[in-house]
Amino acid sequence: MNRFPVRAALIFAAAGLLALFAAACGSGEDAPKGAKTMSFELTDAGCVPNSAKAPAGGLTFEVENAGTSKVTELEVLDGDTVLGEVENLSDGISGSFSLTLEQGEYTLYCPGGDDEKGTLTIAGKLQTENSPQVEGAISQYRDYLEKNTAELVTSTEPFVAAVEAGDVKKAQSLYAAARIPYERIEPVAESFGDLDPRIDARENDVPDSEFGGFHRIEKALWVEDTTAGMAPVAKQLLIDVKDLQRKVKTVELQAVQIANGANELLGEVSASKITGEEERYSHIDLVDFEANVEGAEAAFEAVEPLLSDTDPKLAKEIEAQFGKVYASLKPYRRGDGFVSYTELTQADTRKLAQEIDALAELLSQVPAQIVRE
Amino acid sequence: MNPITRRRLLASAGAGAAGIGLGGATGYLVGHETAEAQSDGTGSVPFCGEHQAGIDTPAQDRLHFAAFDLVTENPADLRELLREWSQAAAEMTAGDMIGDANDVELAPPDDTGETVGLLPSRLTVTIGFGPSLFERRGLGLQRKRPAALRDIPPLPGDELSEEEGGGDICVQACSDDPQVAFHAVRNLARIGRGTVVMRWSQLGFGRTSSTSRGQETPRNLMGFKDGTANIRAEDTDAMRRFVWVGDDGNPGWMRGGSYMVTRRIRMLLEVWDRSALEDQEQTIGRHKYSGAALGESSEFEPLDLDATQKGQPTIPVDAHVRLASSSANAGERILRRGYSFTDGVDESLGELEAGLFFICFQRDPERQFVAIQRQLGASDALGEYIKHVSSAIFAVPPGAARGGYVGETLLS
Secondary structure (H helix, E strand, O other): OOOOOOOOOOOOOHHHHHHHHHOOOOOOOOOOOOOEEEEEEEEOOEEEOOEEEEEOEEEEEEEEEOOOOOOOOEEEEEOOEEEEEEOOOOOOOEEEEEEEEOOEEEEEEOOOOOEOEEEEEEEOOOOOOOOHHHHHHHHHHHHHHHHHHHHHHHHHHHHHHHHHOOOHHHHHHHHHHHHHHHHHOHHHHOOOOOHHHHHHOOEOOEOHHHOOHHHHHHHHHHHHOOOOOOHHHHHHHHHHHHHHHHHHOOOOOOHHHHHHHHHHHHHHHHHHHOOOOOOOOOOOHHHHHHHHHHHHHHHHHHHHHHHHHHOHHHHHHHHHHHHHHHHHHHHHEEOOEEOOHHHOOHHHHHHHHHHHHHHHHHHOOHHHHHHHO | OOOOOOOOHHHHOOHHHOOOOOOOOOOOOOOOOOOOOOOOOOOOOOOOOOOOOOOOOOOOOEEEEEEEEEOOOOHHHHHHHHHHHHHHHHHHHOOOOOOOOOOOOOOOOOOOOOOOOOOOOOOEEEEEEOHHHHHOHHHOOHHHOOOOOOOOOOOOOEOOOOOOOOOOEEEEEEEOOHHHHHHHHHHHHHHOOOOEEEEEEEEEOEEOOOOOOOOOOOEOOOOOEOOOOOOOOOOHHHHHHHHOOOOOOOOHHHOOOEEEEEEEEEEOHHHHHOOOHHHHHHHHOEOOOOOOEOOOOOOOOOOOOOOEEOOEEOOOOOOHHHHHOHHHHOOOOOEEOOEEEEEEEEOOOOEEEEEEEEEEEEOOOHHHHHHHHHHHHHHOHHHHHEEEEEEEEEEEOOOOOOOOOOOHHHHO
């Protein structure tokens, strides 16, 4: 799933606005500021009109079922991606949603109608009106992204060189350092199609023939105890991380997505680090764990100024809980790294999981607070 | 602003409700005016009141029980937790969604949503405090601990597992719909994240007691009617005498509350199922199908403990009903409110892991549950077919006043 779409600059995640105002359905007073209203009817024919034009910017779609049982919803799509929709409109029922759209051709989709698909043409330049605070948050996080992708390249280079040289021991010792910068920014990497699976897929996540990247080499180093056959895999890995470094420079960032990225990183911790599934051969899961938390913290710190007006108490609680998470990791620290995942007891992982849960529950409230800004 | 509600969803068929698609959900009546006794789903039980609901409420069909441990010793955190829990419980028992942010696309909804479209289903949420809560020094509650709130001492028949049992705080969620009960525990656990962690939990799929005269006596997994002689909520004298805490020797904050004991009782069903009908009836002391005591012909005829047949007691000396009866226990009784459970397979035996999650309420656990269990455990013929695998005790404070919260009498 593209969490950071490069093309569609849906300022303030279209869907988010839609939801915020849905509660006041019918009152209309909560439509986004300056949004233009477009009215559609659902009939047996489909969307009426099924061809429309509008200027770039905020748009509110008001949709009414004018007496059809065949069509009950209207969607706006960009290619195959649904940007906004209203469903379950039976005869006489109306509903609305809002989107911010940039220039381009979009599809109006009224499934069940005689003519299901129509066209929505958006012309003109989108006025982006991010406050300086929002711009500050975005630029702070962009710096973090670029710093970490650069570090990813510089730490992957010697790792790849060791693999190509057939030095198992050396490659093993360089593995963790190369993983850290990636784990800090993984949600962004995931927005570039198959780049994340190429770099970071685990066995069984992808067909055997496509299993490459870090974890393929991890398996060779720790299970097969050889680098045989790994040179091309390593070479491709370096190409892919360099590709990632290039691509993040062009990624469109939104404050809300940065905040969501923090949640996703903690979701990663819960789903695959606490369970020991991520680094199933090297067992350096706690290294990834810490990197995910650091990445979440960096994302949170970037957007934190946006919270200070809306919910300063939440910001304080989150800061305190980050402290607790780091403290819970401390007993497992050994030198630069951590104990092997295999040394953790169930009581240990339970304690870690609970601290992460407590933090994630708080962090999950941040994106909505930012939109309220 | 009209928040999305479990009942009102159809009316707000705007984008926020998109995808939920609730046909025909409007038009039924829900609210406090509906009779508690309605077990068809429409009944709702008010959360606030003199006593907490879920004790004298006619036993609902399903249970989800959970015990939590505090991860903080800050009394303000505990107060906040109980306030939030009470608020959420009041919303859920009324059949409403929790909170008001359930349609913000960018925020996780306040309510997890699995009861949308479901009826209130007589949900009750009953909160209690375990002995360990009063030992957390930071809370400063040591001196408020009731003398009656002590861990249940070792009893005959115990084979307690260390992981289960105990807990600082418990939540008993009962409902006629299993998903409504589950939803309550899940959401309270979520609200409590960072303040409490779940220690253990138990699902119960069928009530094994009737607590109201309007209810038929259900059967437990042994196939016998259970709770024929239970205290009924309508018997307010017995409730006062045996269940509700008064002033005697109890701290003021417990007045109107009760003490809850839970025991996870594993039934050795494979062994039980192999015993002859006559043995089963002699073990319990009742006829299996009618529920009548041995020697009687209908369920509610009183036990005749003196009756003999061919020189032998009609109800054997080691029969369960005899040993558990109030006349064998200095007149003491308890309010039983347990549920049948099954939790998959007993790995070590390849047998059904099933039995009774026993819950009882009383004024004085030592004089009531513990004394009765001692009496039973020593010679109860039923002991051969059951073992107690977990144990817990909780002080259940009185109900929340309007605008107040459960536990306010303890913490304010």
